[in-house]
Amino acid sequence: MFDVHEMEVNFGPQHPSTHGVLRVLLKIDGERIVDAKPIIGYLHRGTEKLFENMAYPQCIPHTDRMDYVASATNNLGFVEAVEKLMGVTGQIPKRAQLLRVILSELQRISSHLLWLATHAIDIGAMTPFFYCFREREQILDLFEEYCGARLTLNCMRIGGMPDDCTPEWLDNIAEFIGKFDAAVDEYESLLTNNRIWKRRTVGIGVLTPEDAIEWGVTGPPLRGSGVEWDLRRAQPYECYPELQFEIPIGKNGDTYDRYLVRMAEMRQSRWIIEQCLPLIKQTPAGDIKAKISRVIRPPEGEVYHSIESPKGELGYYIVSDGKTQNAYRCRVRPPSFVNLQALPAMAQGHLVSDLVALIGTIDIVLGEVDR
Amino acid sequence: MINPWMRFLVWPLVKFLIAFVIVQVIVAAMNWIERRLLGLIQARLGPNRAGQEFALFGKRMPIPWGLGQIIADPIKFLLKEDIVPSSAEKVAYFLGPMLPLIPAFLVFCLIPYGPPPSFVITHTNVGLLLILALTSTGVYGIILGGWASNNKYSLMGGLRSAAQMVSYEVPFGLSIVGVLMLCGSFDLVKIVEYQEMHVWNLFPQLVGAFIFLVAMNAENNRTPFDLPEAESELVAGYHTEYSAMKFAFFMLAEYSAMTVNCCLMVALFFGGWSIGIGGYGITTAGLQALGIWGGLLGAIIFITKVMFFMMVYIWFRATFPRFRFDQLMDLGWKWMIPLALANIFVTGIVVLALGEAKKNYYWGEIVMSVIGAATIALTLFLLFRGSRPAAAKVMHASRVSEA
Amino acid sequence: MLVEYPKPKWTEKFLLLDMFEGLKTTFRQLFFEKKVTVRYPEERLEPADRFRGMFRFSYDRCIACKLCAVACPIDIIYIDVHDEQREVDGKMKKLKVLDRYDIDVKRCMFCALCEEACPTKPKSIWLTTKTYELASYDRNDLYFNMQELEYWDDRPRYTGLPEEEAPKQIEGAE
Numbered sequence: 001m002f003d004v005h006e007m008e009v010n011f012g013p014q015h016p017s018t019h020g021v022l023r024v025l026l027k028i029d030g031e032r033i034v035d036a037k038p039i040i041g042y043l044h045r046g047t048e049k050l051f052e053n054m055a056y057p058q059c060i061p062h063t064d065r066m067d068y069v070a071s072a073t074n075n076l077g078f079v080e081a082v083e084k085l086m087g088v089t090g091q092i093p094k095r096a097q098l099l100r101v102i103l104s105e106l107q108r109i110s111s112h113l114l115w116l117a118t119h120a121i122d123i124g125a126m127t128p129f130f131y132c133f134r135e136r137e138q139i140l141d142l143f144e145e146y147c148g149a150r151l152t153l154n155c156m157r158i159g160g161m162p163d164d165c166t167p168e169w170l171d172n173i174a175e176f177i178g179k180f181d182a183a184v185d186e187y188e189s190l191l192t193n194n195r196i197w198k199r200r201t202v203g204i205g206v207l208t209p210e211d212a213i214e215w216g217v218t219g220p221p222l223r224g225s226g227v228e229w230d231l232r233r234a235q236p237y238e239c240y241p242e243l244q245f246e247i248p249i250g251k252n253g254d255t256y257d258r259y260l261v262r263m264a265e266m267r268q269s270r271w272i273i274e275q276c277l278p279l280i281k282q283t284p285a286g287d288i289k290a291k292i293s294r295v296i297r298p299p300e301g302e303v304y305h306s307i308e309s310p311k312g313e314l315g316y317y318i319v320s321d322g323k324t325q326n327a328y329r330c331r332v333r334p335p336s337f338v339n340l341q342a343l344p345a346m347a348q349g350h351l352v353s354d355l356v357a358l359i360g361t362i363d364i365v366l367g368e369v370d371r
Numbered sequence: 372m373i374n375p376w377m378r379f380l381v382w383p384l385v386k387f388l389i390a391f392v393i394v395q396v397i398v399a400a401m402n403w404i405e406r407r408l409l410g411l412i413q414a415r416l417g418p419n420r421a422g423q424e425f426a427l428f429g430k431r432m433p434i435p436w437g438l439g440q441i442i443a444d445p446i447k448f449l450l451k452e453d454i455v456p457s458s459a460e461k462v463a464y465f466l467g468p469m470l471p472l473i474p475a476f477l478v479f480c481l482i483p484y485g486p487p488p489s490f491v492i493t494h495t496n497v498g499l500l501l502i503l504a505l506t507s508t509g510v511y512g513i514i515l516g517g518w519a520s521n522n523k524y525s526l527m528g529g530l531r532s533a534a535q536m537v538s539y540e541v542p543f544g545l546s547i548v549g550v551l552m553l554c555g556s557f558d559l560v561k562i563v564e565y566q567e568m569h570v571w572n573l574f575p576q577l578v579g580a581f582i583f584l585v586a587m588n589a590e591n592n593r594t595p596f597d598l599p600e601a602e603s604e605l606v607a608g609y610h611t612e613y614s615a616m617k618f619a620f621f622m623l624a625e626y627s628a629m630t631v632n633c634c635l636m637v638a639l640f641f642g643g644w645s646i647g648i649g650g651y652g653i654t655t656a657g658l659q660a661l662g663i664w665g666g667l668l669g670a671i672i673f674i675t676k677v678m679f680f681m682m683v684y685i686w687f688r689a690t691f692p693r694f695r696f697d698q699l700m701d702l703g704w705k706w707m708i709p710l711a712l713a714n715i716f717v718t719g720i721v722v723l724a725l726g727e728a729k730k731n732y733y734w735g736e737i738v739m740s741v742i743g744a745a746t747i748a749l750t751l752f753l754l755f756r757g758s759r760p761a762a763a764k765v766m767h768a769s770r771v772s773e774a
Numbered sequence: 775m776l777v778e779y780p781k782p783k784w785t786e787k788f789l790l791l792d793m794f795e796g797l798k799t800t801f802r803q804l805f806f807e808k809k810v811t812v813r814y815p816e817e818r819l820e821p822a823d824r825f826r827g828m829f830r831f832s833y834d835r836c837i838a839c840k841l842c843a844v845a846c847p848i849d850i851i852y853i854d855v856h857d858e859q860r861e862v863d864g865k866m867k868k869l870k871v872l873d874r875y876d877i878d879v880k881r882c883m884f885c886a887l888c889e890e891a892c893p894t895k896p897k898s899i900w901l902t903t904k905t906y907e908l909a910s911y912d913r914n915d916l917y918f919n920m921q922e923l924e925y926w927d928d929r930p931r932y933t934g935l936p937e938e939e940a941p942k943q944i945e946g947a948e
Contacts, residue, residue: 194792200694248775416809419811687797
């Protein structure tokens, strides 16, 4: 049974360092964590079952709500998977592809800003929260100008985009990214060199590259451990092959490296958007939808397609029976779900105060974990 | 001759009451100041709505800047339901919030607010020692409050906070020894007079001032040392189970202790109520010559400096993340205490070796002041010099090579 | 591509320059930067032109094709039609007449798939009314029937609405 010195504590479904409703069952020995078992399912809404009863275009608003922090990339994954199933991936016009990339990268920046805000406030620094949200507001305003919603965007359609963008929108984006680098410098001046921050994050939650690959961890946690794997380079989609960007990787696999990797990713995303803006001005306006029928009825078959969402590899596995307008089965591979499995390995031997930092550094969104 | 009853009992009592009321107004206002200042630092407005509907005799007079919060918060605390856990230890539960208050209030009669004789309440020659002793007894209330709540996490939070406060008492006391060596007395009035004749103790005792600042923050459980308050395992620490007025007592005690520590900092290192160097400037003799108005001026200078340090508390809270508990204890025992001891050592050597030519100044003290001032100047210079190259080099971390 | 681990110089470590950098940033924010609070409800932000807000419906333009009901992911548009013979331009034509067009707004997620599906130009159902303050005290308040969908005007109005999105006025009202 239990050792006399161990205590079982519930890091309950409702807790102040909230990333949703996650319950972690801790076995602690004084202050040291012996075992940490995440228990999920408090936000399960039966999304995959819902997908079986809805036509493909109707599924898109539901994919928004899985990773509600980064909904454009959810949309993108689903839409690309269906296009791959239908075989029209090569027919998406250039303008639509560039719009998708711009929206994805803006979403990546906004998701990482939210990550930084919550991570910092969990560790105790309360001002980066408000500075990050100030920038995030501007990104959400950009989204609102393009597709009408701020959080659950519903901004992509099978075969292209719903609406064309206005030149004013592109100017607003240019204005935003002009000021963004200075904003990231501001967050870094508060955190990156701060010795208190370094004491809280260096050496915490070390994940070796072998462990990371074995657990199936993807995204910034994997890159923080030193493995150079980014789906935008390894399995390129949309127009990423034509864009220049670097993949930041870390050295030690601790929380500090993951922090640095995500900050660098923000800067790289800004660079990608900066490259897309002149390209999109060269494409003919209005050419945003491929020539496919309005009724989406893919042929029989199955497809697995994954993209690089801000949290990791987001994959959609769609089985279609060729007769109906619904998917026969649509399974989502959420990155947060798989990354969360590495929590016990990372939390071994650390203190309870570090657990909060660890949950923050894996960057989970419970909507995605539970679907 | 003044009646001894008046001189030793009534007058000090009156002065104490006046000072106490002023300090409590400051403490009550600190609630608003903290939230407002935190908000403004964080690119948002703090409280700005309380008091907008204020009306006098039917005419609506909105109180600007949300200052109505100062009145609204105490009223809220008074009117809230007082929940007492059924299995709490009653006597200790009631005593818990009051114990930190008593020394926090008592200490205010030992601090000089202005030039003697009218603005100093009790003029003892061991004032500093008494203040240190009284503030140390503030720990009891926390332990008692944490234990009496009958809550495992409150107990652990209370013990942690007590351990933190006790272990930072040592650097708190040790950092002052350097000042004592220079000024030669425990009497705060004499220390202030010394500072206006020579130079603010900040410069010769830069290390001491720094240690005192850090120990001050740790004593008051403020960020970056606020683990007992902010997170403490899972809940809010020793004051979880307290509601309404008892909670308000803890808050009062905390802010009063903050004010006392700021007053100490100002009196010990920043010249108290004087702005002078080497005998020139606003000095005690000059203020005493102006009578009651001089005293008032001195008190205003003192309060301004104290408010500045309260803002520094809030500034620190907004900027820094917090330490983990073991790192906090590490810092206190392994860094602050050796540093304070080294400071005493060096100060002692310098004062002894170079202090023999006692005319009106010590050579040693001049040497130390120059070193202190040079360090401050170097820091400011490195901080403000071309931030762009420094930032680009140092914060290069996430700036991956953009071809 | 390796993120560089910043190595501070000994002067920075000794003189605590990293802490002062943070203090400098917050100090600058305190005095020299704008505060971004919008004091709702006295000040409001105006939504963008394409903002997906509350519906407005136009009975005259609707051709009762039911494409919006089909497109809705949660099936909250309830439509009843019946066929009628009506006199148009001197000939009897079979027309569809809209009996019931109800939307259960409390379950709507404002995804605008119905607006996209509508084939008329200009659209018969549109969401670009810039209205998002829909809270109410009664659950049944949020079930809008045909008349209410066309003529609701009890929610805040914003300036700068395009001409066709402006709410219709009922004669004699207001």
